Amino acid sequence: MARGNARSRSRKGSSSRGARGASKTAPVKKARGIKGIDNPLSESVLVSVSDKLGIPVSQISHVVETIGEVAQEASDTDEIVKEYKADKSALIQILLEIQRQSRWLPQDVLMSVCEKLGIPLSRAYRIATFYKAFSLIPQGRHHLSVCMGTACHVRGAPRLLDRVIDAIDIKPGETSPDEKFTLETVNCLGCCALGPVIVLDGDYHSNPSPKELEKLVTACD
Amino acid sequence: MARLRSATDLGKKRQSILSRRDPSKPCVTICSGTGCHALRSDQVAEAFSREISSNGLRAKVDIRRTGCHGFCERGPIVVIFPEETCYLGIKPEDVPEIVSTTLVKKQLVERLLYKDAEGKKVALEGEIPFYKHQRRMVFGSNRLIDPKSIDDYIALGGYSALAKALFEMSPEEVLQTVKQANLRGRGGGGFPAGVKWETTRNAPGDIKYVIVNADEGDPGAFMDRSLLEGNPHSVIEGLIIGAYAIGSREGYVYVRQEYPLAVSNLTVALKQAHGYGLLGKNILGSGFDFDVIIHRGAGAFVSGESSALMTAIEGIVGEPRPKYIRTAVSGIREKPSNLNNVETWANIPLIIDKGAGWFTSIGTEGSKGTKIFSLVGKVNNTGLVEVPMGMTLREIIYDIGGGIRQGKKFKAVQTGGPSGGCLPESLLDLPVDFDALTEAGSMMGSGGMIVMDEDNCMVDVARYFTEFLADESCGKCIPCRAGTEQMVTILNRICDGEGESGDIELLEEISEVVQDASLCALGQTAPNPVLSTIKYFRDEYVAHIEQKRCPAKVCKALISYYIDPEKCTACGICLRNCPVEAISGGKNLVHVIDQDKCTKCNTCFEVCPTRFDAVVKISGEPVPAAVPSGTEMVRKKGKQE
Structure with a gap:
């Protein structure tokens, strides 16, 4: 079954949601699948709508953009x-597929999935809170996992975890307030020869010292 | 891709693949398993590709990215066929020399060969001690196969066992063969696979399921992943044969989503098997239909338990359910469902191909065949090892594993994953099989083997496993949910230096209840780490509780760091590296740790150069008073003597 990997469309980061408030003046992006906003709206259309409704242009662009994002999200969910x-x-x-694409499970998406499957929302929440793979809050731009598997534990993983906590100032399971880092602990990455090991955005680092950690962390934007 | 419509077609296919291959043509294989991948083996592979092209050798040399070879400690691993020259720890910058020396001039690059303890170099893979003492019948093909190529698998005789089962044997005969082979489940339970198959086969109902359990949740175990990543067709072939014997038309592979490479290699493999007509309708023209669905697990240790896994496949939270009726009779959607572990399935084609007699000739009385172990922890050669059942722990750890790192003293080996037990030095000559390990208070589990040395605290290890299990307990039954939690509380207390007399007995008492009254195997085996450490390392518990001393100097609350003024050379390294600025001192001034500020992070201990060895860890004794003010000048005796 090619389900898990059939779709290679680039995933949308959680930042697209967080950015809504911040990008009021950004050019209107193409919003797919909604009648009337299939194509980017021209400046003159925006000005004319703005005149008729007595609302500033920037606010209209923001509304259009938000509708586009919500529509995109809904159509992504539909497709999955x-x-x-x-x-x-x-x-x-x-x-799992939604989590992979959005890096978290927004409430409206969960509601829409449950509606489509004809199941109560509680069932989705039960799964989302039971399994480690799911997150109900947006994840940071950089993902840092510290392996706490047995082999890493006996080679000093708890001390490495302390160092990581010191370096990025959040605890396992937390995301930094600026959504830069998400820190999590995992129970074995299967590269025990490197233990104790951390994975920063897919790159493995064997037992980094405080200095090396600092370097890695500052290299992230 | 042309469908194969008969066993003869498969034979012809194999011949045609082999006829296009020249066994004497050099082939560079690069291990691309997770361990080597983490060490950037993909860059090594790209470097080979570039270098071979630029030397004009494109037509003369093949390149193959294979699955895990097992010797993860020394990755990335490169083996050059047909000689099977093995180079270890290869970096992209080593590649030009390998190409020009070995591929062009047919000479060895000495510096990249394996060197044994006496400094003797070993060129051939099979002669490296790590490999020499193994018997790699299930795992051995990994190094010969590109996991994304079904032709590679067929070239090695792949799917011929399936053809044999379908055309030369009745389902009953297949079942009898597996029963006679006495193949026991490699996932942990050790239940005879043939007996389980028979139960599902005889259970009433037309719809039956066969399932591969690849929810390898044990920390420190990665053999299932390496098999599924490196040789997915061997697992699929075993599954189809099982389905044929049991009378199932639908199968599942439950694989952790944390194993993305395994999921993607398996997806490719299933597609290829479909293309060749080895899956789907009318397999090889035999009239037998069978298909496989991948179900990705979302990360819950308890979901590896059979009834929990089946519940998860139904799309419900993967919690165990009472098994008054076995899942073999009532599993997925209450239909008979046969679940076996990845490694168990991978053994099936071998048994069908070579017969039960061959299989039972390997191993011990009660445990036949081989077992793959992940040998990790404080051992020199970390990696995956496959050995015949009955090999002793000592042979595995010392002959294959190369002994303990940094010449330290062996303390314990933990087998069986989180619910296994810790075995002491006195049991090193124990032959490893299902029954001997259980008798010693541990278990085979899925084959994790974690080696610990004198620097590991056994109470801390017991706490680690119990914490893991308490965290992973689904909470459905009270003995497991509350029992493991209470055990963690007590273990934390002991490690924090607040243990009370009677704690050991209390732990034992709770353990008994958790073992007897829990719903599933997670709870029933959860006390093993505590009970086995109390059994073999009781003195460490006593030291923690009565003398407030951690003999291995691990438990933070019970240790202190101090700098020996006789040895300190005032080099300033620890002072600069201390993250909390707890160390004072200066040029020619003995460094002193402020005990109130010290967070016991171990940094000073790690950075103090071994030639000085001035930072000392102590436990159970008071920190010596600081040198009186005015006399803290470093005595430069080292230089004067």
């Missing part, structure tokens, strides 16, 4: 649910 034939027993697989 469709891919699994709206099968209730594929709920975990559907949520």
Whole structure:
């Protein structure tokens, strides 16, 4: 089954949600699938709508952009649910796919999935809170995992974790307030020869010293 | 891709693949398993590709990215066929020399060869002690196969066992063969696979499921992943044969989503098997239909338990359910469902191909065949090892593993994953099989083998495992949920120096309840780490509780760091590296640790150069008073003597 990897469309980061408030003056992005905003609106259209409604242009662009994002998200969700034939027993697989693309599970998305599958929202929440793979809050731009597997533990993983906590000032399971880092602990990455090991955005680092950690952290934007 | 419509077609396919391959043509294989990948083996592979092209050798040399070879300690690993010259720890910058020396001039690059303890160099992979003492019948093909190429697998005789089962054997005969082979489940339980198959086969109902359990949740174990990543077709072939014997038309592979490479290699493999007509309708023209669905697990240790895993496949939270009726009779959607571990399935093609007699000739009385272990921790040669059942712990740790790192003293080996037990030095000559390990208070589990040395505190290790299990307990039954939690509380207390007399007995008492009254295997085996450490290392518990001393100097609350004024040379390294500025001193002034500020992070101990060895860890004794003011000048005796 090619389900898990059939889709290679680039994933949307959580920042697209967080950025809504900040990008009021940004040019209007193409919003797919909503009648009337299929194409970027021209400056003159915006000005004319602004005149008629007595609302500043920037606010209109923001509304259009938000509608576009929400529509995109809804159509992404639609597509994922469709891919699994709206099968209730594929709920975990559907949520994994959404988590992979958005890096978290927004409430409105969960509601829409449950509606489509005809199941209560509580079931999605039960799964989302039971499994480690899911997050109900947006994740940071940089993902740092510290392996706490047995092999790493006996080689000093707890001390390495302390150093990492010192370096980025958040605890495991937390995301920094500026959404820069998310720190998590994992139970074995299977590269025990490197232990104790951390993974920063997919790159493995064997037992970095405080100095090396500082370097790695400052290199992240 | 043409469908193969008969066993003859498969044979012809194999012949045609082999006829296009020249066994004497050099082939550079680069291990691309997770361990080597983490060490940037992909860059090594790219460097080979570039270098071979620029030397005009493109047509004369093949390059193959294979799955895990097992010797993770010395990755990235490069083996050059047909000689099987093995180069270890290869960096992209080593590649031009390998190409010009070995591929062009047919000479060895001495500096990249394995060197044994006496400094003797070993060129051939099979002669490296790490490999020499193994018997790699399940795992051995990994090094010969590009996991994304079904042709590589077929070239080695792949799917011929399936053809044999489908055309030369009845389902009953396949079942009998597996029963006679006495293949026991490699996932932990050690239940005879044939007996389980028979139960599902005989259970009423037309719809039956077969499942591969690749939810390898044990920290420190990665053999299932390496098999699935490196040789996915061997698992698929085993599964199809099992389905044929059991009478199932639908199978699942439950694989952790934390194993993305395994998921993607498996996805490719299933697609290729479909293309060749080895999956789907009318497999090899035999009339047998079978298909496989991948279900990705979302990260919960308890979901590896059979009933929990099946619940998860139904799309519900993966919690165990009472097994008054076995899952073999009532599993997924209450249909008979047979679940086996990855390694168990990978053994099936070998048993069908070579017969039960061959299989039972390997191993011990009660445990047949081989077992793959992940040998990790404080051992010199970390990696995956496959050995016949019955090999002793000592042979595995010393002959294959190369002994303990940095010449330290062996203390314990933990087998069986979080619910296994710790075995002491006195049991090093224990032959490793299902029954001997259980008898010693541990278990086979999925094959994790974590070696610990004198610097590991056994109470801390017990706390680590119990914390893990308390965290992973799903909470459905009270003995496991509350029992493991209470055990963690007590263990924390002991490690924090607040242990009370009677704590050991209390731990034992709770353990008994958790073992007897828990719903699933997670709870039933959860006390193993505590009980086995109390059994073999009781003195460490007593030292923590009565003398407030951690003999291995691990438990933070019970240790202190101080700088020996006789040895300190005032080099300033510890002072500069201390993250909390707890160290004072200066040029020619003995450095002193402020005990109130010290967070016991161990940094000073690690950075103090071994030739000085001035930072000392102590436990159970008071910190010596600082040198009186005015006399803290460093005596430069080292230089005067």
